Amino acid sequence: MAATGEPILEVRHLVKHFPLTQGALFRKQVGAIRAVDGVSFELRRGETLGIVGESGCGKSTLAKLLTALERPTSGSVRIRGREIAHARGAELKQVRRNIQMVMQDPYTSLNPRMTVGDIVGEPYEIHPEVVPKGDRRRAVRELLEVVGLNPDHADRYPHQFSGGQRQRVGIARGLALRPEIIICDEPVSALDVSIQAQVVNLLERLQDEFGIAYVFIAHDLSVIRHISDRVGVMYLGKMVELGADAEIYDRPVHPYTQALLSAVPVPDPEGRERRQRIILQGDPPSPASPPSGCRFRTRCWKAREVCAEQEPLLQIRPGTAHASACHFA
């Protein structure tokens, strides 16, 4: 579905530092894990923004910040103009109704002691005004049906479902309050290959039906390409490249994006001998002490002195149609 209109989610200079402390009695801060370090983007109605990056890049912390499960060190997250990052109490409850989350692990994110019907209907306990009490059973049955589960199974427990079905339960719960935005944090990576496509198709259908916007966080670049309208690439707490999916995948300009894309195996052996692959050396540096300037420079083949001195900003550079954070893009 094409994105239209004004942004419904605006993220500005979002920063989350987790303090590193030493000492048991007199805890003093000796540093900080800079998990998310100045991330900005917008999301429009009905749009899917894919966020891709490797472990430790801060993408899951970003998901928690967007839903106010973590509070940012600084920066803002606005949903339809209302600030969620610093909201509390009734205000937070109201804003959160519009932004829901689907988690990675359908085994641990569902309470094993609750029936599937109770899990899906639980959001109504917190927001009773959405559906009157008398209509809840019917609402839950509808939700189960929408995600392709048998509504007669509402009395069953999570362990009676397969992984793919459990993920559908998680999605039904996410839909219950009719949010405009759903944050999907690795929603298919715990599933078998033959099940992943079912869940991806379901998410796409729900978007078409209800006009939901997704922030789709994943490490699988193929899934991200398939589902996203725009894609943001993260490295060590920073967004290094952001643009339309075709821009990022067909004309990547940041060296990290180029390396990342070239590393993804293509499911086609034809011509594999000729494929060029950029093999990065070493591991990403620790987010507790990121390199000065550009954070990717320690593994970058284009790095010069300026990369250590000046941090490249995420901006549209000459000759490209999308934003990238590289001096030599």
Place this chain on the structure above:
Amino acid sequence: MWRSTTPAARGGAGPHDGPLLAVDDLHVEFVTRQGVVKAVNGVSYWLNPGETLAVLGESGSGKSVTAQAIMGILDTPPARVSGGRIRFRGTDLLKLREDARSQIRGRRIAMIFQDALSALNPVFTVGAQIGEMFRVHLGDSRREAHRKAIELMDRVRIPGARQRVHDYPHQFSGGMRQRVMIAMAIALDPEVLIADEPTTALDVTVQAQIMELLAELRRESDMGLILITHDLGVVADVADRIAVMYGGRIVENALVHDVYRAPAHPYTKGLLESIPRVDRKGRQLSAIEGTPPNPLDMPPGCAFTPRCSYRQDNCVADVPPLHRIGPTRGSACHYWREVLDGSHG
């Protein structure tokens, strides 16, 4: 006793010697409280020297259990090899006594696992663990083993091997740990290396590093590689041949180019059509409906029948044998011709 590993014996896999390793009609069961689970149900595959065979399957397909049976590391009980042969250079490993088997395990057939952290001992340095291979199998001195450990760490490209040999597993990143595991596995120049999802827990750039390393090591020797994976991309990248497993059986085996050009089993075809690709933006994914079978409650006949768009009445009644449909190709589908033509489905 076992025949010695002379260069002639190693390289001498001529046409009469048969494959390096051949699994033949293997059956493995697990005895559980809920009943007997048939995890591996008549699996056959073979591996030639210098070849990479990919064994593709989802969780519960029996791909890892087969590998564990080859290594002789199944937990028995509850597991039990209930039939078949595993021939390594012509000798049936299942008929060997444990002491003879342990001469082969780790030394001539080695294995690496998905989770390197739990496969390494947290209280010994990686140098000691790599060196142990030489001390136990070759009777090397501590000093000699230490020297060889550094050499191996260099060979698997662990930077600063001389210092890092004294580090403990937790001090290594996921990718470096996997390199330590590979170093241990190739320490004694095995003839067969089994890699069970070696990159599944790793990031994609690290995966590329590890696959590159494995390919290099394989090129340097005549080692055969069995790569167990669920990733059709990784298979397309490195494999010579592929064996696709579903519900404890091989449903298709073929040269890797043939499978991607035209799959001959509905499951393989369904998988290939259901995965998104990084190199192009496709339309809607055509998902395989339903779920993989529960090993405790296998459907009768072909295990894929409930999810199959080619199914006919006889699929429930008869388990399709692995039809030989080409010189190096088999499909366990009654309707492989239709699947191959792509005439429907």
